[in-house]
Amino acid sequence: MTLACAAMLSLFVGSGFAADFPVIEIETTTSNATLDGVLRAALNTTELERAAEGKAQGWQPVVEAERLRLEELMRGQGYLEARVEMSASTVEAGAPEKVILKPLPGPLFRVGMVEVDGLDGVATDAVRDDVSRQMMEAAGRPARGDLLATLEDEVLWRLRTASFPFVHVTDRQLSPIPGQALARVRIVVDPGSPATFGAVTYSGLVGLKEEELNRLQPFTQGDPYDPEALDRFREALLAHPSVKAARLRLPDAVDAGGQLQLRAELEEGQVRSDEAAGTYRTGLVAAASAIAALAIRQVSVASLRPGRSRWPLWLEVVPVLLLAAAFYLIAQRMLLLAFPG
CATH class of the missing domain: 3.10.20 (Ubiquitin-like (UB roll))
Known part of the structure; x- marks a missing residue:
């Protein structure tokens, strides 16, 4: 003590x-x-x-x-x-x-029976069977509070996956079975309305276009709601090279047509002006170097010995490569400065 x-x-x-x-x-x-x-x-x-x-x-x-x-x-x-x-x-x-x-403490009670009410008429046989199998796995385990919370989460996830995004638990009961160290678990859920995907609107766009982002959606308008599809969509947005952060927001309820009108809040990655200007200056130096090399080549052609009118091949290639790199760097940074992200 x-x-x-x-x-x-x-x-x-x-x-x-x-x-x-x-x-x-x-x-x-x-x-x-x-x-x-x-x-x-x-x-x-x-x-x-x-x-x-x-x-x-x-x-x-x-x-x-x-x-x-x-x-x-x-x-x-x-x-x-x-x-x-x-x-x-x-x-x-x-x-x-x-x-x-x-x-x-008395005896340790274990789960003897799990009942889930509220599934009739809203869930398919496959969903009900899936829930029943999950609940049966809890039989014989200690009737602890964390186990009951896990059972509730399992029921809610399966119904959300079955296109009921607003399902919630309305009641829960845990009562001993007379004469046995077993407990009866009763979970009551309100499934809410089934939902399909609606349109996706975007906020925070600067350089990106909605048409480009719509191609990343793993669903189309009218498809049954699926939280896993939303997760894939969020991952696809974050994988876009111009997207720094993405958040998908669901409305509080379905609309009159039973659809969820989604909102995607994006933060585009911004190019720092000093970085862009620094690379821009590098491109200018490369361009000036290439022009100087070409000028020297042209002046020096007259001084070549008789019978030869060209420089060695590597001297011909170097100015061309310098010019190509300069034009690429300058064009890239000018575009990024004009259209951030």
């Missing part, structure tokens, strides 16, 4: 507080060492600090809130009949120096 809470509280309020507010300890003697560690680490000093500052009236409400919180923690770990008791001597005392909380 740890007295860390008492030590911390004494730093806040001094010795006078210990006489007015008891030390809270947890008697972690359950059969699960992991649960014992979770309970010891979960002892909350926040309410104790508030009591020390005079924001809580008396020690009983603080201890009761802590007791209920620890019970909920154990139930979230799958111990659905868990409770936390206080020692009898502590309850009878008027102003005890110490309060001992004793966790009684």
Whole structure:
């Protein structure tokens, strides 16, 4: 058992507080060492600090809130009949120096049955079978809170993939099955309206054209809604060399025709003016060098020895390459400066 809470509280309020507010300890003697560690680490000093500052009236409400919180923690770990008791001597005392909380977890409940309501009439047989198979995989596993959250996510994802983008959970229940250490899980969903893809409008465009970006869409207007298609579209936008960032926004509901009118917010990559100007200057230097080489060639032709009217081949090629590189660099940077992105 740890007295860390008492030590911390004494730093806040001094010795006078210990006489007015008891030390809270947890008697972690359950059969699960992991649960014992979770309970010891979960002892909350926040309410104790508030009591020390005079924001809580008396020690009983603080201890009761802590007791209920620890019970909920154990139930979230799958111990659905868990409770936390206080020692009898502590309850009878008027102003005890110490309060001992004793966790009684009871049996660990496992998932025995999972029911999903709200699928009738909206999901196909294939979707319902897929959901049922996923729910059956949870049978026999501890009825923990994180498992229930995972089951909800699985149901929501499968219905969104079945073209119900606004499906949400309206109710959830976890109840013990009488006479067994098994639990019944019930998830109620509201599928909402089915949807198809509508048009995509863009914002943030500077140099790009909508027609160019529309070719990246892996869907067409009127196709059933599919979140995976949206992910592929986002990846295709980000893979475009002129797109720095992309965000797809869905409306809050389908329109009168059952379509989702999407909005793509883009940020185009901008060319820095100093970089463009620097390369532009490089192109000018290359062009000047090529022109100078050609001028020297023309002047020097007259000085060639009789019977020869051409320079060596490599001297003929170098000016041509310099000119080609110069024109390419200048044209590229002029276009980028005129049309950023």
